Amino acid sequence: MSKKILFNFIAVFLIFLTISIGSSAGPKQSLLNVSYDPTRELYQDFNKSFAAYWHKKSGQTVTIRQSHGGSGKQARSVIDGLEADVVTLALAYDIDAIQAAGFIKPGWQKRLPHNSSPYTSTIVFLVRKGNPKKIRDWNDLVKPGVSVITPNPKTSGGARWNYLAAWGYALRKSGGNETKAKEFVKKLYKSVPVLDSGARGSLTTFIQREIGDVLLAWENEAYLAVKELGKDKFEIVTPSISILAEPPVTLVDTNADKHGARKIAEAYLKYLYTDEGQKIAAKHYYRPGNGAIAAQYSKLLTNVKLFTIDGVFGGWQRAQKKHFADGGVFDQIYTGE
């Protein structure tokens, strides 16, 4: 290679450097929503609707930038400096972590109705067409010969709801006997052949690798999967009782103030609670908090007895410490303590 080529390389490099530095300034009126994985379709629709609403209301044109990823990873990014104006994550524990880092004011979960969760979901079973293993409820999952697919709750925030739903069922069934609940959950995870790192991985294992008899999934994920990947191949089974999965939303105070976006960010979150926002959530198979809207979709989102994390586990902080921390119940299942 001659000198000339070398110099050309340097020239190209310098040009690109200038371009990349020059183009880093974004549009003025923008809002960054940092969310978790399965909400992509929901926020695609919702952002359009909100932009139109805001333009009509204030005359301002707003660009909403979206970032999606695993809930815990997204929370960490915000803590490390990703300048989210609002976060819409899978569990309150992750938002608590952002609060602990000083970006969100304490008591954030009381700022909006329904524990700051405008839409909720629950854990259901996805089984193969015709339900060959006759899986109707949680206790069918631990029957011999049934293989269960669920992600690793250590790496997937969403999967922690799956685990807690199973625990809550067993606890209720045994009349509050923790040893029995632990036995049940242990038996359940013994029948899991693959622990994928995230919900999407588990879905692929179940649907495309055709491994397992039942997939534990969020209700909205299960419906989306059936719609996108095969109406005639899978069925959704709703168990007798399950957990109320509350994916919360909140304003990231320091960032919104820094960007002068508090007003619009607050309006954005409030819009989630309007009839319009609730309808969009329901359309994407989330359970709307607004009873009237929920009633319109009751055919799909059937009534199921739901318990809450606060009621059964005393909130996320305690649940996390007891079950998912190092040496917690989940570790004990595998290390045999």
Place this chain on the structure above:
Amino acid sequence: MNDAIKQTIAFVKSKKAAARITEPLPVRIILTSLALLFVGLFLVVPLVSVFTMAFNKGMEVYFASLVEQDALSAIKLTLITAAIAVPLNLLFGLTASWAIAKFEFRGKYFLISLIDLPFAVSPVISGFIFVLLFGSHSLLSPWLEAHDIKILFAVPAIVLATVFVTFPFVARELIPVMAANGNEEEEVALTLGAGGWKTFFRVTLPGVKWGLLYGVILCNARAMGEFGAVSVVSGHIRGETATMPLHVEILYNEYNFTAAFAVASLLAMLAVVTLAAKKFVEWKSSGRFTPQLNTERRESGSSGVDL
């Protein structure tokens, strides 16, 4: 007439010479088949499966997913990143291999091991260290904040992570080749009065051109394909900080398998493009890169024995 006979004789002679330095035909066939079997199972079949998935909704969907707004911005970002990372590591590779291969000094193998280090560092960690360095809890953070410089979750961090991950490629390819070539030719050139730079460009570079080329190809391929490290520092903002591999992930997570594999197939085609580039350089260089001091060296690109 005479010429034809001469040519035939020369051809027969060269065939005989070739036979002495190659294996018997059956061995050649077995070795080649083994190599092809591996390539088939580990490369062709996965590649075919990527393209099968990319095209299973037809050409139209395939191309539509490549010219879509977010895909275009991902392609642009990937090109920018590689255009910065590759030349930087090329310059570093040349400097480092010159120092390491041409001179003896204490601590050399310690230095080589340090250069190797980014290979051994998990991509998860490669991204994470830049988060620790530039994140809001780092020592640098107040200064960056005060000067309104954004590194993390923006283009600079993506470039830095890519430079880190592809750091050793060129150097590592060049060091063994440059060392194997020895110093004699350079010393002769210098004694004959050529300057340092002239010696480098006329003697050293032509001698290591294949190593250099492979190094650049590998470096570029990895720069464009890197996922793990970039994923940690990118912030995943759609249409802004998503490179091609990240865009593939986004699409995959949207159940949009066809589009995901379409973008992935574009990255897979990189291999073919780099091959074309390599052949082009070979063709271009066939005349120019045979320096006077080096005429004994075989012109390598076209070597090989017919099966």
Place this chain on the structure above:
Amino acid sequence: MNLSLKKQSILPGFFPSLGITLLYLSLIVLIPLSTIFLRSAALTFGRFMEIVTAPRVVASFALSFGASLVAAVTNVFIGVLLAWVLVRYKFPGKGLVDALVDLPFALPTAVGGIALTTLYAENGWIGRLLAPLGIIAVFNPLGIVIALIFIGFPFVVRTVQPVLLELDVEIEEAAASLGAGRVQTFVRVVFPSILPAVLTGFVLSFARALGEYGSVVFIAGNMPMKTEIVPLMIMTKLEQFDIPAATAIAFVMLVASFILLLLINFLQWKSGKNLVSG
């Protein structure tokens, strides 16, 4: 590091080139990596040991190092074979095969992992053929080795290939004319010359395998104690916002792989002593 010019050389530019190398190395690699050391230094020794000797972590270390070693050794054979065939023989489609070797680099690791899992799963194109033989290739350590071979073998090919290309055939001719058989020529003449490159390829593919995450998580199954690799353990700690624990595991891995690199580079220096610098 005590650097001193040991051997006189009339070649210029030693100090500038070494200086730039060290500067760039420090800026891009050493300073960022030092953050790992700083962060894990915040832990007490007792806590540090507690983290890195937890049963799941120990199991993941054993798995990562074991699988990487198996994969790297396999890659040496595959890589030398491929490099040899590509340099020495001519066959139809050779150019294409040559190009395909880079595929594992260009393909994002996640795509590679997904493609391999699809193919080697029991219902996949290749897994279907293996299943009757009783070979389950995914969601177990074998799957991890498959992924690591995939991402690692180009390193061996691409380090051996240029050396083979530059290798002087006349020496082989001389050996042949002196009556050496082909195998003898390869073992005595060719192999010693490519050995440093082979070792480099081995180190690179081994080192790369140790840290690989993207492709392995899809094919491994991630069962605690059985198929959890070290990078996954690090991710697990990060997911719990336990940054000190994550850096502690990363620290052990860094030190271990650096010692390995040092060892193998030293071996290479022993074997290739006469080749480096004249």
